[in-house]
Amino acid sequence: MERTFIMVKPNGVARGLVGEVVARFERRGFTLRGMKALRIDRALAEQHYAEHIGKPFFEDLAAFITSGPVVAMVWEGREAITTARTMMGVTDSALAAPGTIRGDYSLSKEENVVHGSDGPESAAREIGLFFDEAELV
Ligand code: IDP
Ligand code: MG
DSSP states (O other): OOOEEEEEHHHHHTTTTTTHHHHHHHHHHHHEEEEEEEEOOHHHHHHHGGTTTTTTHHHHHHHTSSSEEEEEEEEETTTTTHHHHHHHSSSSSGGBBBHHHHHHOOOOOOSSSSSEOOOOHHHHHHHHHHOOOOOOO
């Protein structure tokens, strides 16, 4: 069994899409191990998106991700990381396939509703960034 870090971004929370995202992971068969609503501050944004610091879109990304509450989750299941990325769709929502979260709920490259870890190392790092071990069931 594998764990992945999934987050509903500020536009997804503001638009009332938390339940929609949760329902998809539940119905797919994943087990919810942790969940919290929080407001990301600048320092956490820089840690979470460390790989993107210095890229042209980083300042807009940091402003967006700190703009309102997010919902952070840990989901567990077989091939969780890859399967979650498939369920989310590609980064640019306009290109994301219908039936994916981004492909069903966004047209934006930046405000693309959800974040999901892209590999085992980032999953472990991101889970540790947002959750204490005691917060995971
Ligand atoms: P991912 O979320 O699909 O893993 P990443 O390349 O890791 O995509 O980028 C992180 C986030 O940064 C994206 O989800 C999106 O919100 C934003 N982003 C990525 N590329 C661009 C861009 O070219 N313009 C604006 N925002 C971008
Ligand atoms: Mg990424």
